[in-house]
Amino acid sequence: MSEPTYKAGKQPHANEYRLIFRNIDREGWDTSIDTYLNEGGYGELKKALGMEPGQVTNEVKASGLRGRGGAGFPTGVKWTFIPPNNTKPVYLICNADESEPGTFKDRYILHQDPHQLLEGLIIACFAVGAHLAYIYIREEFPEAAQIVEKAISEAKAKGFLGKDIQGSGFDLEVYVHRGAGAYICGEETGLIESLEGKRPYPRIKPPYFPAAMGLYMCPTIVNNVETLCHVKHIVKMGGEEYAKLGTPRNTGTRILCVSGDVRKPGYFEVEVGKITMGQLINDMCGGLKEGRKIKAVIPGGSSAKVLRGDEKYTIGKGDDAKELSLLEIPMDFDTLMACGSMAGSGGVIVIDDSRSISWVLNNINNFYAHESCGQCTPCREGSLWMKKISDRIVAGTASPEDVDTLDSVARNIDGRTICAFGEACSWPTESFVAKFRDELTADTKADLSGTLLNPESKLAAAHLKSQQEAQKTEAKPVAV
């Protein structure tokens, strides 16, 4: 294996640790299996096939790998949720429905390194005993679907898929399933419904935990693209060695996608928790634009709670407690959670002082109102209501009370829905109101309190008024 060289202008930053993205933007790299094999590709698969499936799972557990799709749940633990007395077929689904605004890491893996994903996926299937796997690719990635399809046929031709893989006796078929064009298809039970050919209405949990009752009511493991890629590297390094990457409980590397008001937005693979928000924004992304100050950062995809630029965050308890500024926050799961947000899907959205907070919130609310599946009441009705209120805040037709209503609607959604979309759509509003109430209120008008807003009610009120006036003028004494 040669040390990779990268295309001009695409060289990784010195702070990066390229594990998953080793081959992204590489000079002379293509998606063919030969290129992959030249670099020792599928070597880890061969290694894994020589192990016991349970041993692979144990390595993944030991690695401390946490899911890279958004929830950050320990991957190895998830794999052990398949009921031990199960007699049904087990399925594995790769969630390639990358849809969270601000997140654009999986697409590069799909487009430029499909065999890495396949290798990780085949190892994972071997570990959990799945003989059928699906790669659910979002509808908006048509090219990725073709690339992955081609990779699957290449892998099959070389005996890495199909019957008796590499003489191990292990069989596996993988199919690409094109997504249905909705954000909610990325929610794992919504995805399963969609894969079954139905509307992607998320299922209630309990009882429908995928590991027990997933695809076709069979045990199903759903893992993110990046997560499955990590499995390959865990097998290569061994779980314990892998766990030395990153920080304790926040192991390995992860890809951060930076967008918004920085000079050089992009993707950066870093050891989890080893770099701070400040290093990411100022060193790796070239800092803010000329003369701008940082106003806020949404650290884990658009559904993560916003962090204020000038806020102090207290981390730890008692004697260990320390105060951090936004730029001092290390980018790991636990610290971001302690700061009141989340690492989520790794989409870091930077907002500078040129942005109107009302506009930013409205933009997010627009997205979630458009993507709410409409199955359960709070999210269906609340997401559009929040959008309509923030529409008016932006338009200057809201009153200060509307900000309170906005917050209260979000709290009537949060924690009361079937799936995590409820939190995804309400957390932005809750956090923006909590942290930028002044700015939102400044965009409202106090003299609009209690006035009629929509054309229908204005019309109805005008009609009532004219009737009342007509009655007054017509009113005459009535003879008894």
Next chain:
Amino acid sequence: MPPAATDEKKPTAETPAVPMVNVQIDGQWYQFPKGTRMIEACRQVGKDVPHYCYHPKLTSPGNCRMCLVEMGMPPRLAPGQEPEKDGEGHQPIQWIPRPAIACANTVAENMGIRTDSELTRGCRHGVMELLLINHPLDCPICDQAGECRLQEFSVEHGTGGSRFREQKVKKPKNVDIGPRIRLDDERCIMCSRCVRFTDEIADDPVLGFTERGSHTVLAVHPGHELANNYSLNTVDICPVGALTSNDFRFQMRVWFLKETKSICTDCGRGCNTLIGSREGRVYRQTPRENNDVNSAWMCDHGRLNFHYLDSELRLSAPLVKDEGVHKESTWPKAIQRAATALKAHGGSEIAVVVSSRMTNEELFMAKRLIDTLGAEHVATVPRAGEPDAYLIAADKNPNTQGARLILGLEGDLAAGLDSVRRGVADGRIKAVVTLQEDLLTPEAGFDAQTLDGLEALVVLHLLANPTAQMASVVLPGAGFAEKRGSMINVTGRLQRLNKATEPFGQSLDDWEILRDLIQAIGGGNGIYLIEDVFKQLAAGVEEFEGLTLSKIGDLGVPLIETGETVPLLERERERIAKGQIVG
């Protein structure tokens, strides 16, 4: 019945032991079988949890979120840690800040449920407000008003106001989705009960949702319509006014309807019903739950088959034929005329055709008439049809079992009828009494020419029909909604009809007509009330021994074994056993 903490269920050979779990509901401890849904546990102890999407006969998608309640579990113990228990053996409850849906979750050991806490109330306020922001609030012109869950729960669990200041979402209205049903998408709260019913019960999954979020609409699949014979059940289970019945919409405000528990007489199933009537007119029939007969459903055909009660053909007074012309008469004169005509014949010359659509009480009186006349020819009109895989029975008569039992008919009923037809045709039979049967229908199979040769033809019926046209005396009887009485369905269950309206015009309850006719022919019989009829029936027919009309109850009693099963109930039991539905 609320399961008391002391209530011990002893397992028997048939019912395997279901372990009981201790559950605290609003501070009180109870025991429930493991697997009980939280919502059902609460209901059993008198703590109703409001809900829209949950229906015990359907799967639970948990989508309306109205049944969210505060829930708690015992604290998670460290390895080796002994649980802390109070004097009654209960552990403390750790309340969970995230509310849980009561419809799909089952109770667990040491679970706590709060149906009236601040969190629970807050959830209900929130969901109610959200459900109404885009709802048209057109209650004054909505057929569901008065029996609308949105109205009911607004009163009980709403805040009485709304903070919504935006424009509502516009959706399709007055959508024709099938021959009997209309859809108002703006009223729909997307509970999916109708979608699940058509899929899970009626095997006709033509309904679904399109669009997303607040713009979601219920629709029928392109090229299809909601036309199956069980479609109107979706109107019943729609908790709001989204689905309305073409037959009933705009006919009557529901709060004016008097509800009478009865049964459907459209086939031998005897689906339990509620008849909705006002001032002598029936406006609708809806199914009434009976888990031994029809679950919670009925077919559209049976449900809508009541309009003949106000048909133009309805007979309003007794008729007597003089010189070939029917004239309105009085009851005493008409009865006398019929008695005289029949008394002129010996028993071997008289045939009585009895309907298996009559109640047991009417059949008993018919039997009395047959005995009084000494009539040697007795037949019923069998109606065999196609059964379906749900509720419709092959027997289209509602009381064939009663007719066999009370009239003592055995063997092939068609052969019995054929023998009467032949007797009339060859002139051996000179007088015919037909009770609630038109003899000139294809099922009865008589022809006008042979009936014309009769010396006496007495017709008791509720409609003017070709046989009545030929009759010397026409006695107007009552329809199914106009009488009390009992019938035996195809599975052998004895069930009760109740009187929703008075008989039309001067027409009388059939048993009273028969009583008067018997009296005119053979003298007093001491029967004044329908209870008297039933008493004599119970004394005379072995199977009825010890029963009274009131003992039958609203849900009926099993009377005889017929070996028939109900396909829909069999499927329902399978689903209950699999835990898919509560049942």
